[in-house]
Amino acid sequence: MQLSRPAGTAMLRSVQMTEYAGRDGLSDMQELVQRTWSPASRLHLGDVAWERSVNARRSADSWRTAVWRDGDDVVAWAWLAQPSHLLMTVDPDRPELAATVVEWFQTTADGPKLAVGVLETEKHLLTALESAGFRRDDDAPYFTHHWISLDALTEPVVPEGFTLRHVRQDEVAKRGAVHRAAWSDLGPSNVTDEDMAEVMSTWPYRPELDWVVENEAGEFVASALIWLDEQHQVGLVEPVGCAPAYRRRGLGAAVNLAALHALREAGGTKAVVCPRGDDGYPQARALYQSFGFRPGSRTLHLLLG
Numbered sequence: 001m002q003l004s005r006p007a008g009t010a011m012l013r014s015v016q017m018t019e020y021a022g023r024d025g026l027s028d029m030q031e032l033v034q035r036t037w038s039p040a041s042r043l044h045l046g047d048v049a050w051e052r053s054v055n056a057r058r059s060a061d062s063w064r065t066a067v068w069r070d071g072d073d074v075v076a077w078a079w080l081a082q083p084s085h086l087l088m089t090v091d092p093d094r095p096e097l098a099a100t101v102v103e104w105f106q107t108t109a110d111g112p113k114l115a116v117g118v119l120e121t122e123k124h125l126l127t128a129l130e131s132a133g134f135r136r137d138d139d140a141p142y143f144t145h146h147w148i149s150l151d152a153l154t155e156p157v158v159p160e161g162f163t164l165r166h167v168r169q170d171e172v173a174k175r176g177a178v179h180r181a182a183w184s185d186l187g188p189s190n191v192t193d194e195d196m197a198e199v200m201s202t203w204p205y206r207p208e209l210d211w212v213v214e215n216e217a218g219e220f221v222a223s224a225l226i227w228l229d230e231q232h233q234v235g236l237v238e239p240v241g242c243a244p245a246y247r248r249r250g251l252g253a254a255v256n257l258a259a260l261h262a263l264r265e266a267g268g269t270k271a272v273v274c275p276r277g278d279d280g281y282p283q284a285r286a287l288y289q290s291f292g293f294r295p296g297s298r299t300l301h302l303l304l305g
């Protein structure tokens with residue numbers, strides 16, 4: 001369902017806002033993320049694809065998305081990824097729209113406390129949030145972008161009895177199972193086979209960039225999915241996991257390296273991954289740093305209320 005209206009202030013007369021009450025809007029969101037992407041952006045095409053896909057089972061009335069267009073261009077979007085948690089992208093060349101997006105968040109969200117995460121480099125978003133009274137929560141967990149250039153990758157190696165390969169499009173159930181196994185001691189994971197089918201049919205998913213380690217029984221025991229933004233030749237690694245019974249044997253590193261080699265063959269020149277940067281969960285960044293990823297910008301978390 002859609003509702004379009006002018007964006008609200010005289011300055012923004014040419015900008016039209018469309019609200020989506022269901023899942024629609026992903027292609028608009030990805031269009032803006034790709035058009036404005038730079039290493040200073042928090043979100044990559046793949047983040048939006050993954051997050052929307054694994055939320056696909058939500059009831060229609062629990063989706064809240066707004067997209068702002070100026071003529072043919074998407075210039076901002078906002079999505080309540082949770083009832084009081086905002087994800088957004090605003091064209092850095094249209095910083096004045098950030099205040100409009102934050103105002104939409106304040107009037108649409110549910111709950112006494114509103115939360116939002118941005119990358120520390122997204123100054124236009126930080127300015128609008130701080131002007132609206134949001135304050136930094138420096139005790140909250142945060143995420144640090146990690147980068148690797150694909151020109152000097154080491155070769156992936158797995159112990160005897162294990163095989164590295166990419167998944168096939170029809171292996172949804174096995175792919176869902178290895179994801180749930182990897183997160184079983186943390187969550188458990190809410191990702192169902194239906195969610196995984198959605199992930200695997202959402203652009204720009206490609207099975208040849210979705211790698212697994214298979215054991216002798218033919219089960220998948222570790223996995224790494226990469227999303228390629230062809231326009232910028234950048235791959236996002238999301239998600240990665242290894243089943244608890246198989247950890248610390250080099251499988252997590254091997255499956256990532258295999259996926260990164262495939263990314264290079266597909267035209268990627270660098271990759272980004274966004275593990276926790278705080279010391280509450282250091283193992284993921286330890287994994288990525290063990291084979292060459294290096295830390296870049298971090299997220300900042302802001303609260304209102």
Ligand SMILES: CC(C)(COP(=O)(O)OP(=O)(O)OC[C@H]1O[C@@H](n2cnc3c(N)ncnc32)[C@H](O)[C@@H]1OP(=O)(O)O)[C@@H](O)C(=O)NCCC(=O)NCCS
Nearest residue numbers: 182240241242247248249250251252253283284286287290
């Ligand atoms: C993080 C994870 C994928 C690691 O998988 P893994 O197969 O155990 O990793 P590897 O055996 O390839 O580890 C390679 C290196 O990474 C680092 N590392 C991996 N796990 C670590 C841990 N728990 N603590 C510290 N360092 C760790 C080490 O340097 C390790 O080399 P070493 O074993 O020779 O010391 C796995 O623990 C997991 O699935 N966790 C839950 C899901 C998750 O956190 N995913 C990543 C989210 S961004």
